[in-house]
Amino acid sequence: MSMTQHAEPAVETPPAPGPKETDGRTARRPLALRLLARPEVGVFLGAAAVYVFFLIAAPPVRDGGSMATVLYQSSTIGIMTLPVALLMIGGEFDLSAGVAVITSALTASMLAYQLTVNVWVGVVAALVVSLAIGFFNGWMVVKTGLPSFLVTLGTFLILQGANLAVTKLVTTNVATDDISNMDGFDQARKVFASSFDIGGVQVKITVFYWLVFAALATWVLLRTKYGNWIFAVGGNKDSARAVGVPVTFTKISLFMLVGLGAWFVGMHQLFTFNTVQSGEGVGIELIYISAAVIGGCLLTGGYGSAIGPVFGAFMFGMVQQGIVYAGWNPDWFKAFLGVMLLGAVLINLWVRQSATRR
């Protein structure tokens, strides 16, 4: 025991950073393997496979107009899948995401109609309500420490019931009144539900929003502090808190981001159909969550991307429309979803294991 604290000499000046010294124990993995380890590569291959499959099985898909429909279908799923995926990377779940879309649309529609005001008043009110629902979910999860599955299951049931009950109370009907004659409707429709002509094909504006939001989400996730925090609170929230990451802020804001997405999709639905069916939205939350998981986001948090869920949503839109174009019974859609979900999860698992193995 003669070895005491004097074993180490005074700290020398650090050796000048000479030619790259390496540990040598870890060989750099080949490019192909490193690519496969990316969360979005598996789903990209899957989406490509589904696309090629329907290209062969359903000839109408080859038409540009059908492609625009597929992309439109994908975008309505995809816009919500993005915040749901970010939330999942942040380690939480939101089961209320599907009905929250309807809640938002109902709020805007009924408020504007009943008070006979400009629809934009309803739009802003719906935004406030959606963000408030997100805040409530986040706040409950962070403050109580309960699993977000339970908290948002509660919110889901509350919203599902309230959507129907309040709509019946206000309109004595299960759908809201048509608001297409109201002030500001045309303007709002331009923003939320217009189409563009690209080479003779009508493309819905949501497709552009979807891609822009995806690019934005990718940039935030990989290139900003906030993105770093999302990975950290999902990966290990205690570590994150201990090194000074604002965990409460990050989690609550992620739930509010889902609220923002629900508002946006809700407004799109309202200004596309002029009216809202209050009983819709149930079960859609599982499609968002599946698309995020198929997109390579880890259910337990801390891992994933924003690009993967784009392909995940595309896969869903492709299958949903592809079945129709192939002339099959659309009831098969859900069965296809299940198969794709299991398949994607297994492929992701296998890819990640073989890619991270040394």
Next chain:
Amino acid sequence: MTKNESTTHGAVLPDTPAQDEDAPIVELRGAGKSYGNIRALHGVSLTVHPGKVTCVLGDNGAGKSTLIKIISGLHQHTEGDFLVDGRPVRFSTPREALDKGIATVYQDLAVVPLMPVWRNFFLGSEMTKGPWPLRRLDIETMKKTADAELRNMGIVLDDLEQPIGTLSGGQRQCVAIARAVYFGARVLILDEPTAALGVKQSGVVLKYIAAARDKGLGVIFITHNPHHAYMVGDHFSVLRLGTMELNASRDEVSLDELTNHMAGGAELAALKHELAQVRGVDVDELPEETDLTAPVGTSEGTS
């Protein structure tokens, strides 16, 4: 197995201001913590000086974790005083403690396993560039800095993009220590950094503790291994059932005495007479009560 002949290190860096030599950075005076009617910690006094290692030893449930949580800002003390630079403080978040230069490296929650090494290194204190709407992570600088800092501490990694979870336990601890040192920690709290490690890995971590100390940091080294503590420690505090059983500097206590205190020696010695009458219990090797001459903590006097 001898008392150490000196208490100073030859390695006081020139960048350590000389006037700070005697002023403790962190000081606890009779501090304690109660959770409801359960008293987890009581009457603990502790000082942390720059360039010195203060070891806190104790068995499971002795109050070590509570002590760390108070100093690192996760919990607040309910009695006594907690001073930083001579001024009383009360932290409500770990961020406040970090801002005062008190960094904690936890045993099991030091890092986020799935994130790359460089992202872990800068987590919570990310470098950014550009004006607000376009403010983004300065990834290149961060990678370069992380690499340089890790090499500075003698840690060479091939690929900073690899998830930190792929590193060994010792390497992860070292990354966490290097991170704390880089971010200007003046006090480094290490929560059982060697507990889950093998012999060689522990040696590596002890080396970095010494390196951090030689950089002029005050180190609080929590452990239940008296051998590890004695290799780097300047001051030793032994906690038992939430109070201080021993509070001694290096020249006042030997490794044997420290080990004895850690093993509940004082209590065993008191039982020696009783145990001697039980057949099959060998008490010859137990020290007599009078052998334990090391000064005891203030709590003994107050209780």
